[in-house]
Amino acid sequence: MNDKFNKKAVRGSICDCKDCVLRELMFIHVPSSGSKYVCKSKVEIKFNKDENIISSGDEIKNMLCIKDGLIKIYYTSKNNKEQIISIAKPYDFSYLINIFSNNYYKYNISAIEDSTICFISIDNIKKMVLENGSFAISLLNKLSVASDKIINNFLEINKRNLRGRVAYILLFFSKEIYKSSVFILPVSRKEIAEMIDMATENVIRIMSEFRIEDIIRIHTKEIEIKDFKRLEIIMEKG
Amino acid sequence: MNDKFNKKAVRGSICDCKDCVLRELMFIHVPSSGSKYVCKSKVEIKFNKDENIISSGDEIKNMLCIKDGLIKIYYTSKNNKEQIISIAKPYDFSYLINIFSNNYYKYNISAIEDSTICFISIDNIKKMVLENGSFAISLLNKLSVASDKIINNFLEINKRNLRGRVAYILLFFSKEIYKSSVFILPVSRKEIAEMIDMATENVIRIMSEFRIEDIIRIHTKEIEIKDFKRLEIIMEKG
DNA sequence: CGCGGCTTTGATGTTCATCAAGTAAAGTGG
DNA sequence: CCACTTTACTTGATGAACATCAAAGCCGCG
Numbered sequence: 274m275n276d277k278f279n280k281k282a283v284r285g286s287i288c289d290c291k292d293c294v295l296r297e298l299m300f301i302h303v304p305s306s307g308s309k310y311v312c313k314s315k316v317e318i319k320f321n322k323d324e325n326i327i328s329s330g331d332e333i334k335n336m337l338c339i340k341d342g343l344i345k346i347y348y349t350s351k352n353n354k355e356q357i358i359s360i361a362k363p364y365d366f367s368y369l370i371n372i373f374s375n376n377y378y379k380y381n382i383s384a385i386e387d388s389t390i391c392f393i394s395i396d397n398i399k400k401m402v403l404e405n406g407s408f409a410i411s412l413l414n415k416l417s418v419a420s421d422k423i424i425n426n427f428l429e430i431n432k433r434n435l436r437g438r439v440a441y442i443l444l445f446f447s448k449e450i451y452k453s454s455v456f457i458l459p460v461s462r463k464e465i466a467e468m469i470d471m472a473t474e475n476v477i478r479i480m481s482e483f484r485i486e487d488i489i490r491i492h493t494k495e496i497e498i499k500d501f502k503r504l505e506i507i508m509e510k511g
Numbered sequence: 512m513n514d515k516f517n518k519k520a521v522r523g524s525i526c527d528c529k530d531c532v533l534r535e536l537m538f539i540h541v542p543s544s545g546s547k548y549v550c551k552s553k554v555e556i557k558f559n560k561d562e563n564i565i566s567s568g569d570e571i572k573n574m575l576c577i578k579d580g581l582i583k584i585y586y587t588s589k590n591n592k593e594q595i596i597s598i599a600k601p602y603d604f605s606y607l608i609n610i611f612s613n614n615y616y617k618y619n620i621s622a623i624e625d626s627t628i629c630f631i632s633i634d635n636i637k638k639m640v641l642e643n644g645s646f647a648i649s650l651l652n653k654l655s656v657a658s659d660k661i662i663n664n665f666l667e668i669n670k671r672n673l674r675g676r677v678a679y680i681l682l683f684f685s686k687e688i689y690k691s692s693v694f695i696l697p698v699s700r701k702e703i704a705e706m707i708d709m710a711t712e713n714v715i716r717i718m719s720e721f722r723i724e725d726i727i728r729i730h731t732k733e734i735e736i737k738d739f740k741r742l743e744i745i746m747e748k749g
Numbered sequence: 750c751g752c753g754g755c756t757t758t759g760a761t762g763t764t765c766a767t768c769a770a771g772t773a774a775a776g777t778g779g
Numbered sequence: 780c781c782a783c784t785t786t787a788c789t790t791g792a793t794g795a796a797c798a799t800c801a802a803a804g805c806c807g808c809g
Contacts, residue, residue: 348666356666370662373648374655379663402648406641410611413640413651417612420658424608425617427665428586428594431708435765462788470669472766477789493774493788673797700756710798715757731756731806756805763798773788779781 314394320384327382335392339363342388357468366419385459438469439479440508455497552632558622565620573630577601580626595706604657623697676707677717678746693735
């Protein structure tokens, strides 16, 4: 991480906060004096696809904001099995889950598409919370929504059979991430398996079933959902 | 809920906040003027075992604090299958998960032991956040820890086989909740199944296995863990 | 005492992970 | 740009893990 900071960082002074989409969203309650104060400490870094952003065990010094791209938050258990907790796009805040409860990250974060990440000193965020009540409320809300989403996701996945899970995840990418019936999967089959807690072979097998049933079209990473209705029925009824 | 408020409520004026354990924990940063301010709006209610406290869909008007007892937070899906998200005891804050992200509760809450719950107006909590930065930080921390616990729980359960899950939950009750090798299960076998995502019969079957293997002693609801070491190995290795 | 709900055990079948083996794609070095 | 290596993807076969079904025992309660 530190190398990256030195090598690739674009400091706040260069990046004009007026352009920063995050300000609109996150700092809507922050008077402009405050937002400048936060942005001074800002560091912007570009990550390539598959590049590591945060490792489990890293000290939490900064709050992350995704300006652009797509990242995954995942847990590596002792037997090296990886479980993907969340896929986050700009305006998501799910990577904040342990920022106020731990001093060290519990999960790994890496880019699954080329991504631009803003790093804002956590100390400055805390100062802002102390000084600005509206900002605190806004942050509480963001954190709550993010946790809620993750928890809801676990509940949704656990109650489904394998076909239901694959349908769920395909519709997630189509509707939540790419907002299109055709999209390029940003993750491998193995990573899909890690998102919905099943074996890689079965992800492939069931995707093939969907293909044979003419519900989707597959061209390696490119997926087209041809029959939303049936896929949604499978998602609901398993 | 409203009937209960009218029938059983003990208003804040009666309950002396000096005795309230929550104040120590939650409002440690709140000047006494502030804590009085919050406590004025406080309503304390006793619930019997199995009594409903919050229903999914209820409007969020109050923040809950458990003074005493044990509650479960659970999700009821459309097919009436229940998934228990968390068991909470005093000082836990896991029942707060959607208090800052939603206007209506998404999950049900009910008492699994006789419990005393404090209800504090959410508006007053928000006022406190706006006025008192330290309180905001403290609340952010509590919420973060609570969500983190729930997420961690899902990860721990999902990666285990059935024997590992039952071991996990028995050790949870023994270590986290009752801090004793002998305890009375506050939940039915069916509810254990709902906590760790498995069939009721298999919970029973595996508990019987543990009994036959002389790892635990079972007398209906009363459980004694006789061999922590082996149970922990089963928890770790499945 | 008898009813209903919770618990227990056994038998059965389904779902799913795992193993194995082959194919396609993508990266690597000459 | 082509052979080579490696990695990702795919399909089939097998067995294990688990859910479901069925039936009986137990316990508390009116």
